[in-house]
Amino acid sequence: MTVQIQTEDFDLGAEILNLRRGNTGIGAVASFVGLVRDLNHSTTVTEMTLEHYPGMTEKALAEIVEEAKRRWNIIDALVIHRIGPLKPTDQIVLVAVSSAHRGDAFAACEFIMDYLKTRAPFWKKEQTEAGAHWVDARESDETTAQRWTAPSA
């Protein structure tokens, strides 16, 4: 289980090869890459800056990954999240999960992304032609994350 916060870009192919290395029981790898779009709510984004809370970010992500490990039968998981200035089409985040069977990998990967979006301390500031502004949290992200909570809990 690996969690990395970094300013540098990452290489999806190399990271997945590394995740798979040495485990012949892996039958499935689900992965997700989040990218900077040039258009957000009809505004042209020229640059985006990602701020985070050093220390708490790593702790929050490790807890999310541990929770995924408790809920599904997964072999390994990787989260890489970039910080600092990013441009449109730049990679922001990678979540990858390996497992024996595909259902576990898909569910755990989507769960980690949904929880990361609502529980990991990152904030986006967009630079647009009209100036800079902090991106507002989307209520739909909270709704999406809540579907992983057992209704009877």
Next chain:
Amino acid sequence: MTVQIQTEDFDLGAEILNLRRGNTGIGAVASFVGLVRDLNHSTTVTEMTLEHYPGMTEKALAEIVEEAKRRWNIIDALVIHRIGPLKPTDQIVLVAVSSAHRGDAFAACEFIMDYLKTRAPFWKKEQTEAGAHWVDARESDETTAQRWTAPSA
């Protein structure tokens, strides 16, 4: 929308870069890689051979991808499935979907895999220490695929 059947291996990183190329509106790429496990139902697998139905395979996969496009707001999709002899840890299949938002990419990618497992004409023959045998279809794959069918349909 690309569907490829091939004996050669594929490069996940290069394929995803190619899928993203030239579209600055992509905010999410979900992907799945299926791999040969060395152990299946407690038997050691030394080799696996994938047979397919040339012509129908491409048609079935194209229809599955088109159905995903109708159901979700996706930008592009890619399916690569290998045929012929494969060894443990070899890549079998890649499904990748790009979209503006992550929910569409995750759902469409998992949908394509679930439908591929039950509707695309591929068959696996395993070579084990005890001899060769055709892999039986798993009932759970049919059940998994059926959850995408609207209950009221």
Next chain:
Amino acid sequence: MITLLYFARLRETFGLSSEQANLPADVADIRSLTEWLRQRGGAWQEELAQDKPVRVAVNQDMATPDTSVRDGDEVAFFPPVTGG
């Protein structure tokens, strides 16, 4: 004349991957075609028995017992698929 294709376990058990066949006048759909093949006996009778989960495609689309079969069609018999 129709083209018959067999895949995977059926191909091996029948020792045949394809054949051309002239259909008898009373074979008009997949149900009657399957029954006609079953009458060959041996592996055909066994593999195409009603309790066996055989799949059929007509012209590369999945078919049901009621799907019609006409001259010129490509009809494929195979086990449930196991790719991915």
Next chain:
Amino acid sequence: MITLLYFARLRETFGLSSEQANLPADVADIRSLTEWLRQRGGAWQEELAQDKPVRVAVNQDMATPDTSVRDGDEVAFFPPVTGG
């Protein structure tokens, strides 16, 4: 003494990313700490108003208004997160 941290829009609006503070005796939880900071007026009163969706973490765990605050704690105030 506690350490107070501010992130993103709060950091910019307060013009401050961190500070050390001696807590008055009647500040024992996040609710009373927030009220105490609000009394600074200006941006503090505005950004920490009860209808603003401010999040608080104590020692790097998400907190609620009832979470206790003690000497030596690290308390962070920030907007709802928007990473990923």
